Amino acid sequence: MQTDTLEKPDAREKARESYSGSRLTNAQFDEVWNICGIIHRETHRSGSFIEKLTDHARTYAGRDKVDASREEHILRDIYAERYGQSMNQTREKLLTREAELRDDPKEREMAAQEAYEYAQRVCDGIVDGENVAFYQSYDTQAVIMAQSFGISEVGAKRLMAQSYEAQEGLSLYKDGKALEAKYYTPAKRAERTEKQTERSQRSRSGPAR
Known part of the structure; x- marks a missing residue:
């Protein structure tokens, strides 16, 4: 929906x-x-x-x-x-749909499985994406899932977190932040260093003639 x-x-x-x-x-x-x-x-x-x-x-x-x-x-x-x-x-449409996913056994099972897949994409986005932080990847998948299910993005994030913990026994937030520290942070640090080096080189060479 x-x-x-x-x-x-x-x-x-x-x-x-x-x-x-x-x-x-x-x-x-x-x-x-x-x-x-x-x-x-x-x-x-x-x-x-x-x-x-x-x-x-x-x-x-x-x-x-x-x-x-x-x-x-x-x-x-x-x-x-x-x-x-x-x-x-x-507002009521969003809340009603979230209640359906929570209270109907078939809807709940379907939502949990798909929410887990979205949660996996959050992690994939940090590792394989275009150098994005955890909060950015999480938000991207929440928007997609929310539109697909007809729920709020906050509700989508809640479902992703719950389903991920149920399947993995681990926190999506902690796993996501760990991946961010491993992939995103070093890449951004290297990018900043490269830019600083370029600025220093331009400064030493002086204005172009």
Whole structure:
């Protein structure tokens, strides 16, 4: 099951013509539109939107000297026009899917096996990838798994960690950091040394004529 993370066709035009959208200047609408994208992204990352929503609504309210609840209402309206669902509906879909993977025996078994495979790719990405740190490889696989399963990225990371420990008897975090220390850190250290050497050589040779 893949969660629809895309905005609806003609969403921007419809949002601009909506009651909330039509009351904004062009600059205000552009900013609200972009903030809705940030909130949407955060919801898919963490499974929560309220902190981002509150922070941005308060920022607007303080800047424009208006009521924060009014700004929050505008953000919610434009979000719904953009994605065809409310912020809470986006959140509930992710949580419902995570509950299915947790509570249904067949779903749980399937998710655990696939989560283990994603966890292995986290390690492979550090060893065989393009010189990435553990947190980068972990994040990459969490995004892919989350989109595939229709869950939050935090939920995907949780499943990967649990399945890896169940299969290997070891911590994904500790194993990943050990691989990072073995492969990523020395490579980055060598890269920094090479750059420092190049800068030193350019400095000694002076400006080109």
